[in-house]
Amino acid sequence: MALWKPDPTFYPSPRDAASAPPESLAYVAAFDRAADKPDAIAVLDVDPASGSYGSVVGWTDVPYKGDELHHFGWNACSSALCPYAPHPHIERRYLVVPGLRSSRVYVIDVKDDPVKPAIKKILEPEELAKHAGYSRPHTVHCGPEGLYVSALGGANGDEGPGGIALLDHNSFEVLGRWEVDRGPQYLAYDVWWHIAHDVVVTSEWGTPSMIEDGVDADLLLGRAYGHALHFWDLRKRRHLQRVDLGDEHQMVLELRPAHDPTKTYGFVGVVVSVEDLSASVWVWYREDGSFRVREVITIPAEPAAAEDLPPVIAPFGAVPPLVTDIDLSVDDRFLYVSCWGTGELKRYDVTDPFNPVEAGSVRIGGIVNRTPHPSAPDEPLAGGPQMVEVSRDGERVYVTNSLYGAWDDQFYPDGVGAWMAKVDSGQEFTFDTRFFPSGDDFRGLRVHQTRLQGGDASSDSYCYP
């Protein structure tokens, strides 16, 4: 039933969101790589005043196995306040959680018992295939027409094209394929938008067969993974422009548009350059009516002995940084960049988006370094900072360490483990030593994306500056 007053977690502007009260719970997608037991959403206490701070306080197991829960999102968010289709009296109460491997989508209700959310609906892969023609749902965004779910693969065994499925944000039924005219777009990964400018942006990874058994070195060196951005008309659902970053820039992944709705720039991370194994961050921006890109951050590979490296990269004698996620603070000031290969989380001041200035760095995990967390200095860690989530006020940054089952196994063949860390981001940029859930805390599951109660820096879009 609709609310009488707007959901208090909807914010008209980024400024309102940044001044909102801090989150007290975090939801983390966790999966069993062996598919022997169900995947789950872990609920973490992130209230520093609480006795159980930093520990897992609740679980919601899903009823099936082998889903590989990955990215997820809220059913509704601040975009419900946008004036052309206002519906602020729905609630932010459901987490929409796709299984990247199974193509199943879970709708999980966090309202009645936030510490033990209940599964409200399960959308079977057949429904996504039948109504939208897609599989491997990846990114979930709450938007003007409902829920936008990007998907990597086509339906019925087709590799592609991947694209966006629309879901109703009340009934959670699949409304259909979003694209009316996809132009040259074939590969899919992330989707986000400049909502106040009616512009959608999508990025590229690979089709199901290109990713599900791990990185394919032949495809990588053949420059076959995604290396372009696509811009779309949000209203007409038509492809406007393809912007190629150059085919040496393989895997153009996370999109982080400016939160300020008057702006039309954004950041995108590139996992690896096949020329020198570096990773990069690019800015897209609008000039004379069309979109352009510019490389603004380059992170070089770190030299390493071949015997310290997993087979997939041993011939190169270097550790690629592998920028697999980036996140932009709600005030558009700091960009956080995770280097999953070298085990580093970097912070850049991007007040001037074309000239990022490094403003902090922490090390944890990494293929060669295995840097421990300061609260457990004797325990070498596998994996690296992977998914980054930033609190609305920008003061807390949460990272988890798993990338994607098959890829974890390639880069961390002795086991990726499971850990989550929190970095305090103020004048200083340092680990919170009170916050380090890891290992058995996660019941042997690997941890992927984090969502914060009431929204975070990568969930909401705002229509008012």
Place this chain on the structure above:
Amino acid sequence: MKDGSLIALVALGAFHGLNPGMGWLFAVARGLQERSRALVLQSLPAIAAGHAASVFLVAVVVTLTGSVLTSRVVSIAGGIVLVGFGLWRLLSTRHFRWVGMRLTLWQLAGWSFLMSSAHGAGLMLLPILTHGSVTGSHAHGMTGGAGDAVSAAIFVTLVHTMAMLAVAGVIAVVVYEVVGLTILRRAWFNLDRLWAAALIAAGATTLLIAV
């Protein structure tokens, strides 16, 4: 025209103007995007014009048929439609959507027309229209023809729209200049539900008067 009906007409106009979903929010958003109060003020007449067109359509149909058919049939049928529409608005979870954020003034007027129509803005005037009081003395005489009906519809539309525009305009400017957007979080009462209740009440009133 009876004073009571005129007051009701103005009050309904004010109620429509109050609803952020009917347009003032759009005017504020456009102004904020371009940081221009002029754009806020420019948007309001377009929104009001679309609203007026929607209301006029209902007004002209009702006053025209009202002067040809017996007003009782129109009242009963209209009342039933209104109650039904109100219930549908109350129970429906689908939201009207047609456009994005970047609009010309023509598109804005079109949006406003569709938004008003989809919400039954004109229908809400049914009790006033079918009560026979709007057309005043014209309706009672055989001289009352189509011309009178149209002029009555224009009068109704104008009074209603001026009230709507005044309220929406004051809110838009005050929000843009003074209050700020936090009003959306604190004071955005669910007018859709109130709106649905108003539709049902209007239908019930129409029926009550007719029967």
